[in-house]
Structure formats: structure tokens, C-alpha cells
Amino acid sequence: MRSAPLGFFDSGVGGLTVVRAAQQLLPHENIIYLGDTARVPYGSKSPQTIREFAAQDVEFLISHGVKAIVIACNTATAHALPTLRRKYKIPIVGVIESGVKAALSDPATDRVGIIATRGTIRSHAYQHALALKKTGILIHDQAAPLLVPLIEEDWLDHPATDSVLHTYLDPMVEKGIDALLLACTHYPLLIPKLKSFLPAEIRLVDSATTCAEDLKARLTKLDLLNASKKDGSLQIHLTDLSEQFEALAKRFLSRPPGKIRRAIL
Amino acid sequence: MRSAPLGFFDSGVGGLTVVRAAQQLLPHENIIYLGDTARVPYGSKSPQTIREFAAQDVEFLISHGVKAIVIACNTATAHALPTLRRKYKIPIVGVIESGVKAALSDPATDRVGIIATRGTIRSHAYQHALALKKTGILIHDQAAPLLVPLIEEDWLDHPATDSVLHTYLDPMVEKGIDALLLACTHYPLLIPKLKSFLPAEIRLVDSATTCAEDLKARLTKLDLLNASKKDGSLQIHLTDLSEQFEALAKRFLSRPPGKIRRAIL
Numbered sequence: 001m002r003s004a005p006l007g008f009f010d011s012g013v014g015g016l017t018v019v020r021a022a023q024q025l026l027p028h029e030n031i032i033y034l035g036d037t038a039r040v041p042y043g044s045k046s047p048q049t050i051r052e053f054a055a056q057d058v059e060f061l062i063s064h065g066v067k068a069i070v071i072a073c074n075t076a077t078a079h080a081l082p083t084l085r086r087k088y089k090i091p092i093v094g095v096i097e098s099g100v101k102a103a104l105s106d107p108a109t110d111r112v113g114i115i116a117t118r119g120t121i122r123s124h125a126y127q128h129a130l131a132l133k134k135t136g137i138l139i140h141d142q143a144a145p146l147l148v149p150l151i152e153e154d155w156l157d158h159p160a161t162d163s164v165l166h167t168y169l170d171p172m173v174e175k176g177i178d179a180l181l182l183a184c185t186h187y188p189l190l191i192p193k194l195k196s197f198l199p200a201e202i203r204l205v206d207s208a209t210t211c212a213e214d215l216k217a218r219l220t221k222l223d224l225l226n227a228s229k230k231d232g233s234l235q236i237h238l239t240d241l242s243e244q245f246e247a248l249a250k251r252f253l254s255r256p257p258g259k260i261r262r263a264i265l
Numbered sequence: 266m267r268s269a270p271l272g273f274f275d276s277g278v279g280g281l282t283v284v285r286a287a288q289q290l291l292p293h294e295n296i297i298y299l300g301d302t303a304r305v306p307y308g309s310k311s312p313q314t315i316r317e318f319a320a321q322d323v324e325f326l327i328s329h330g331v332k333a334i335v336i337a338c339n340t341a342t343a344h345a346l347p348t349l350r351r352k353y354k355i356p357i358v359g360v361i362e363s364g365v366k367a368a369l370s371d372p373a374t375d376r377v378g379i380i381a382t383r384g385t386i387r388s389h390a391y392q393h394a395l396a397l398k399k400t401g402i403l404i405h406d407q408a409a410p411l412l413v414p415l416i417e418e419d420w421l422d423h424p425a426t427d428s429v430l431h432t433y434l435d436p437m438v439e440k441g442i443d444a445l446l447l448a449c450t451h452y453p454l455l456i457p458k459l460k461s462f463l464p465a466e467i468r469l470v471d472s473a474t475t476c477a478e479d480l481k482a483r484l485t486k487l488d489l490l491n492a493s494k495k496d497g498s499l500q501i502h503l504t505d506l507s508e509q510f511e512a513l514a515k516r517f518l519s520r521p522p523g524k525i526r527r528a529i530l
Contacts, residue, residue: 037310038314049303145417163425242311
């Protein structure tokens with residue numbers, strides 16, 4: 001069982017930012033990644049549909065013999081994690097608890113901004129998890145549906161991206177935040193842009209690294225770490241293959257993605 | 266058979282602009298509309314996936330007893346129309362022939378600009394159809410993937426939309442075009458904006474009205490027009506129900522959409 005691969009899934013290729021963090025922390029693990037690119041995005045869709053899609057994603061990974069599953073997608077974690085944990089016995093790790101932990105890692109953090117897809121913001125999953133962890137915390141949330149298309153177009157230097165970021169972020173900067181939670185796996189690609197855009201005292205938080213740490217702790221506790229000392233492999237399955245997704249996959253990963261296969265769910 | 270409904274489908278709710286034009290020209294026809302909102306958009310996906318989805322959409326409409334089908338989606342017409350016509354006996358009308366006819370309705374038109382999703386532009390369906398119809402025509406095409414998200418966000422007055430339109434349209438305006446083909450069923454909502462944005466001599470062309478005319482001609486020829494003199498009904502089925510899509514449906518239609526049902530494909 002220990003030598004079985006880990007399964008990661010996301011609505012598209014954004015979840016590869018979480019895979020990258022996991023590869024650094026768990027270099028000997030084999031990874032199977034499923035991106036549901038035929039039905040991407042999940043972030044604008046209803047909770048019921050997101051839960052159905054997420055269950056199909058989990059079934060695909062289980063059928064490929066994985067030992068644990070990472071939901072490398074904020075929208076799917078927000079809507080489907082509790083249901084999936086009830087339905088399946090396999091260990092399942094999401095990105096939200098990790099994101100919240102990362103946001104509160106500095107005890108001086110009292111005011112948190114959250115940007116995410118409309119689905120994630122509407123779920124109140126982050127807002128709820130933050131409020132449970134820290135009494136009296138101030139939360140400013142903002143659905144930011146145009147950021148994923150701008151990132152996928154690689155238009156980070158386009159004036160439209162500045163204009164969109166001003167609309168999304170200026171109100172929360174004016175109200176005052178200590179940290180900005182990047183609650184979508186696409187957003188780590190925005191970090192260089194956000195660093196020049198936001199006041200230096202606002203800490204940028206993404207869940208990828210903390211999620212990889214949580215995953216390692218969970219695997220250690222369950223005695224599921226791979227004993228092999230070889231470099232782990234990465235197998236990418238997408239429900240739709242297109243040049244654009246292959247090019248994006250390269251931007252999201254630090255190593256070449258290898259041969260990408262088409263998955264039928 | 267004449268009293269059977271007409272079937273329309275689109276990847277989402279943009280195709281309702283074609284329904285609106287059909288309702289005006291064929292007021293006694295009953296219409297069943299399928300929007301594949303669970304898998305929207307089609308425009309960024311691969312030809313193979315688009316063809317599979319379009320075939321499932323057609324099967325859904327046939328199972329609801331329609332007498333003819335309108336592909337109210339440019340991307341699906343571009344990639345799937347020939348395959349669907351070979352596979353199914355039911356009359357199928359697409360939006361591309363209509364769009365080309367509308368673009369060339371003024372005989373002085375020698376230079377045509379096309380904006381569309383990446384999938385539609387890549388298919389070369391419009392470029393090919395224009396070239397077949399008019400020798401020596403000059404075509405400037407531009408994939409415009411950010412327009413649909415901006416329209417769906419209702420951000421037409423946001424500076425980001427101006428900035429995006431400049432990037433997409435300035436090069437073709439500089440090269441010189443007589444007409445701009447709005448080759449995506451979402452784009453009619455951009456018309457007021459484009460009128461103030463583009464030089465007055467550039468004619469804006471959308472396929473909705475011409476497509477309704479072609480549909481009427483086809484139904485007349487096949488003796489399939491509904492003999493009833495009552496107002497036709499509209500039944501909307503979406504594969505994902507969300508508040509956002511219901512609000513959008515209202516913006517795309519001139520009458521209230523009525524009860525929207527969830528379709529399982």
C-alpha cells in the first residue's frame with residue numbers, strides 16, 4: 001500500500017501548483033493527477049454539480065489504485081470535502097484547512113482578505129474555518145472570477161489585469177488587511193504581480209505548501225509514506241486535451257509534465 | 266410533426282440570443298432550449314470533446330421529440346455540424362452559414378473582421394465559409410477568450426473591458442475592415458459598447474437574425490411550420506442550475522424565461 005501512488009484532482013490544471021509543493025516535500029511519492037479540463041471551471045457552477053463532478057474525480061483516482069487523495073481545488077474542497085469523506089474510506093486531504101492554517105501562522109494576523117472563485121466565496125468554507133480558529137477575526141472576501149481567465153491567457157502584464165485587480169483589491173486594502181489568502185490554486189502565478197501591487201506589509205498566503213505539509217503529516221501518521229528512495233513519478237490525466245492546457249501545465253509545474261493522457265470519467 | 270417543438274442548444278445561455286430572434290420571426294413555434302452550463306465553456310476545449318458534448322446535446326433534444334435542431338453555439342457549429350448532420354436524420358441548422366450570409370449581405374464588403382472563442386477561430390470554419398462565398402475577401406480573425414467572462418460578469422462599463430477590446434480590435438481597425446462578425450452568441454450584448462468603440466463605418470454583424478430567417482426558410486421548405494396560431498412556448502433546460510445563469514438568461518431574452526429545469530445528459 002505504501003508504494004501506491006497519491007491521487008490529486010482539480011477542475012483543471014491549477015492544482016498542479018499543489019503537486020509542485022508536494023513533489024518538493026515528498027520527492028519519493030508517485031503521483032497521479034486528474035484535471036477535469038473538459039468541464040473546467042467548477043468555480044462558477046452550483047454546489048450540487050460540483051459535488052457530483054468531485055465524486056466522479058475521486059472514483060477515477062480510486063480506480064487507479066491511489067492510497068490517499070488530495071483535493072487540489074478550492075471550489076471542490078469547499079463544496080465536496082465533507083460529503084466525500086463520508087462516502088469514501090480513503091484518506092482525503094483538502095486545501096482549505098491548510099490555507100487557514102497558513103493565514104493564521106502569524107499570530108498578529110487579525111484581518112484577513114480572501115480572493116477566490118464565486119463558488120468558493122459563496123460556500124463560506126474559508127470564512128467559517130477562519131472564524132472557528134480565531135475569535136474576533138475580521139474577514140473581507142471578494143469573488144474574483146476574472147482572475148482565472150486572465151492567468152490562463154497569460155495576460156498578467158496587460159493593463160486589463162491591473163484594472164481588474166484594482167476593482168477586486170482596492171476596497172479591502174482601504175479597509176485594512178494583514179494577510180491576503182489566495183484561495184484558488186491558479187493564484188500562486190499572480191504572486192509576483194501582487195507583490196508589486198499591494199502594500200509590502202500585507203502578507204500573501206497560499207495553501208499549496210501548507211497542504212503538502214499536512215499531507216506529509218497525515219501519511220506519516222497512517223504509516224503510508226513510500227519507503228522507496230527513487231524519485232517519484234508524475235502521471236497527468238486530463239478529461240480534455242488541448243495545446244492550451246499542455247502549455248499551462250508547464251507553467252504550473254517546475255519539471256516537464258511528461259506525456260499527458262486523456263481520462264474518460 | 267408540425268406541432269412538435271424546435272430544439273436549440275448551446276454550451277451555456279448565450280444561445281438564447283438566437284432563441285430571441287427565432288421567437289420574433291416564428292412566434293407560434295414551441296421551443297426547447299438546452300444549455301450545457303455544467304460544462305460551459307466549449308470555446309476553450311478540444312474539437313473531439315466539443316463533438317462528443319454536441320452529440321449528447323442533440324440526443325437530449327431528440328429524446329424530447331423536437332422536429333428540427335438549431336446549434337445556437339458558434340463553437341459547436343464550427344466543430345460538430347458536419348458530423349452531426351451525417352449521424353442524425355433530423356434537420357440541423359447552424360449559426361455559421363447564417364453569419365457568413367449576414368456578413369456578405371452588403372456587396373461592398375471586401376474586408377471582414379471576426380472575433381470569436383479560441384475554438385471557433387481555430388476551426389477556421391468562418392474563414393473557410395467566407396472564402397468560399399467571396400473570392401479575394403480579406404479576413405482578419407482574433408480569438409477573444411476574455412469577452413465571454415466580461416459579459417457574464419456584466420462588466421461592460423468597466424475599464425478592463427475597454428482595455429481588452431483595444432487589444433483585440435485595434436489591430437484589425439488599423440488594418441481596415443468593412444464589417445466585424447460577432448462570431449459568438451454572447452457578443453450581441455456587446456453591440457451598444459462596440460458602436461461607441463468602433464468607427465461608424467464598420468458594420469456590426471451577428472448571426473442571430475439571419476439564423477432565424479434560415480430556420481424559417483428550412484421549416485417552410487420541409488413543410489414543418491407549426492399551423493397553430495397560439496403563442497409558442499419556451500422550455501429551458503440547463504445541465505447546471507445557478508442563480509448566475511438564471512440572471513444571465515433574463516439578460517439574453519426579451520421575455521421572462523419561466524421555470525428553468527435541470528437536464529441530465
